[in-house]
Amino acid sequence: MNLDLIAIPIIHVLKHKHLFEGIEAHILVNEKYIKLNYADDSYQEALEKLAEKSVVHIYIATNDFNNVMMQLQSRMANNKFYDPLTTEELRASTCSSVHELSKAYISRLGVTPEVLDLMKDANQKMQKILDQSPGIFAFVKRFKANCSEEYLKISVTNFVITLTLNKFQWKSHLIIQKSMMASLLCDITMNAKSFDALYHYEREGGELNEDVYRHPILASEILNRKRDLIPTETITIIEQHHERPDGKGFPNGITTTRFNQLSAVFIVCQRFVDLLFQNEFDHKQHHEMIKELQTIYHGGHFDKAMDALITVVESAE
Ligand SMILES: [Fe+2]
Known part of the structure; x- marks a missing residue:
């Protein structure tokens, strides 16, 4: 190679x-x-x-590739990004591309402060767009043609995580930032094909290929090389993001007591957003989705995580 x-x-x-x-x-x-x-x-x-x-x-x-990233960086500069002639669709599309190209960059060359800042900046700008949208579904529908599905999911997940973490007294801007960073980086080694394999596994069961099965560890290994740039809480969330309290998750099959509150919140929010996309944002299915999650994610810190998520979902109805 x-x-x-x-x-x-x-x-x-x-x-x-x-x-x-x-x-x-x-x-x-x-x-x-x-x-x-x-x-x-x-x-x-x-x-x-x-x-x-x-x-x-x-x-x-x-x-x-470095030159392309520098051009994207200048496109993300506030004066260009918020130029009145730039449409909201183009803004969303730029954020999505920043994400996809940063992912390609990090998975091959490792994390750099510049690429990480670029990703975080795109996320922040996208959260602002989502915040100003009439609703999550309207946001997804509007930018479907401009953003990858993965990026829309990440943006919605980060939005839901922020709302859910805000229900906890110990919330802080820093904690929210660390969780959002986990969402941006947890699938750094995944591509469209591996996401398809994962969705298939989640719906039908069966075998998961080694790279997909180990993707939380592969991501953590890449990020661990630059520990000064990635907080420990972010790494823990990434390593645990497909684990389940009943031990049936992957890659390590850990059980209830090994999760902290932050990981538990992240996991239930990410799974809830998966279900939202699966059910095409059907409001009537919210109750069933929550019930489905509760059958898997309960015990230890998951009870409080689910309670907070339920409060968020109910207040949106
Ligand atoms: Fe993942």
């Missing part, structure tokens, strides 16, 4: 083609990198043809 090349989802390259225009791109065929040639097709046409053939990633050099 050539370590200087980084995989970027074609879908993001096409969405922000001006950021990537002219950059030397490769595709991986039979474990060999082949340079794309634009003699016959334009950059966009060449990529569209690849996407049609179900090619998911192109590979670009680290230096080129």
Whole structure:
């Protein structure tokens, strides 16, 4: 494997083609990198043809990727981001791309303060957009075409986590920030294919492949290399985000007493948002969703976490 090349989802390259225009791109065929040639097709046409053939990633050099990240950084600057000519859709789309490209960057090159700040800034701006939306469903519907489903889920999860943590007396801005960071980073090694495998496993059961099964640990290993940038609470949440109090979660199958209050809140909020998306935000299903969660997430800190979440859900009805 050539370590200087980084995989970027074609879908993001096409969405922000001006950021990537002219950059030397490769595709991986039979474990060999082949340079794309634009003699016959334009950059966009060449990529569209690849996407049609179900090619998911192109590979670009680290230096080129750094340049793309710097351009995104300048696009996120408040004066450009909030320029009156920039539509809300474009803002949401920029935040989603910042997230996807930062994920690709971190999973390959590790965390840097700049990339982490960029991710957090996009999250903050997206939370503001969500806060000003008439409701969660209206927000998801409006930006569906501009953001990846994963990013919309993260944004809604962070919104619900904030509301739920606010129900606790010990809440603080810092604690909310640490939880939101866990949501941004917990699936850093996952891609569209691995999310599909995970959804299938959650609905139908069966076997989960090793990379998906271990993704909380893989993410924690990457982040642990830069412990000064990632708080311990964030790492703990990431390692536990698919665990269950009955020991049937993964990857470690831990049980009730091992969870702290912050992890318990994070987990019930993230699972609730999964159910919201699964049920297409049907208000009438809220009661069933809560009941479903309560059958799994009870005991220890989960009782208080569920109580807080229920208060949030009921006040939204
Ligand atoms: Fe996950």
